[in-house]
Amino acid sequence: MVRLPLSPEEIVRGKLLGQMLRRARGERPMLAVAMAAGISPETLRKIESGRVPTPSFSTVAMLSMVLGLSLDTVWQGIHEESSDSVPRVQGEHLRKAS
Template identity: 50%
Template sequence: MVRTPLTDDERRRGAALGRTLQLARGDRSAAEVAAEAGISLDTLRKIEQGVICTPAFFTVAALARVLDLDLNTLAEALAATAGAR
């Protein structure tokens, strides 16, 4: 199975998601947040670094829950970022 290459908008949105999650994490360790969200530390790091630009919905939802982020607000912010060039 061949994956479709990511668009520039997807890459920008992935980078913005990573920055947003990292800022929301604040002083909490990545290991603590990952464990509480039920994902691997490696996955969280890759999302924060923008390596994983399109994480699964349930991964984002789990992180939003742990970081007390509203999914609607997060989605709106990321959609605005993707449109900005």
Template identity: 55%
Template sequence: MVRVPLTEAERERGERLGVVLREARGARSMAEVATRAGISVETLRKIETGRIPTPAFFTVAAIADAVDLPLDLLRRAVEAAPLEQAV
């Protein structure tokens, strides 16, 4: 199965997602949030930096839950915010 390349809009949305999640993490360590979300620190780092622009829904939901960010607020922030000011 060949994976279709991401569009520029999809890559930008992934970067915005990372910015929003990083801001929501605040002063909490990556290790703390990753442990609470049940993912590796490296996966969290890649999502926060946009290197995984389309993470699985359940991964995003677990991170959002770990940082107490309701999914509806996350969705609105990712859709509406400019890349520089996502939260």
């Protein structure tokens, strides 16, 4: 299966998610947070840096729980800020499957 390229909005949301998680982690060690969430420290590093802009829902949910963030807060944070950062293109969410 071929994965479609990410839209500019998805890339921005991934960076915003990473920034939000990094701020929430604060002074806690990356290793401790990653292990508590059941992921590798390298995966957490990639998410926080925006190199993994679309982590799985379960990964986001576990990280949110470990960091004391509600999923509503995460959702609002990445969608409100991203809509200010990237102009929306009408019909952008409709992608053609190849």
